[in-house]
Amino acid sequence: MERLIEGFKRFRSNYFEANRARFERLAGRPQHPRYAIVTCCDSRIDTTRVFDAIPGEVFLIRNIANLVPPYEPDQHHHSTSAAIEYAVRVLKVGQFVVMGHAGCVGIRALLAPPSEPTDFVTLWLQMATPARDWAMSKTDVSDEERQRSCELAALKLSLNNLLGFPWLNARIEDGSLQVDALYLDLERGEMLLYDRQNDTFAEV
């Protein structure tokens, strides 16, 4: 814990002190983020830093492999869907983003499931099985290319699932919400934006 506590103290004496007025303003009123982003739990993906965002700007939803599950309003516990609903129906964000990334360990586990059984992880990743099957059907590709193909396919699948949430779609239709998919490659320092019309990814 020492490292974390020391880190907090540095944050308090540097960043917090330099932005004290902004934090007081933020804490004194309800949050009103403009963006909601579904991103991976991966510790290397520092989403707010990647977008140079400030506190209060991004409603961040993290899970393994940045997956959006299908719209399934049943009696089970749906962490990601609950956060999506809150962002769209309560906070009324104006821009929703699903962001995938290169070198995703979750996607790697989807492509090559570990022999050790898991209580939750394997079942969670199973929702991206169509992306896995598509990537596995490719011949003459390197492991790295297969991984990237699967990451991009899983991202498109998540975007499609997201568009299946009825109240989210209603807000797209009334023009108050935009939805996009991005793909971050930290090694190359690249961000790709998905073009739904043409089914292509292009560097921003």
Ligand SMILES: [Zn+2]
């Ligand atoms: Zn990941």
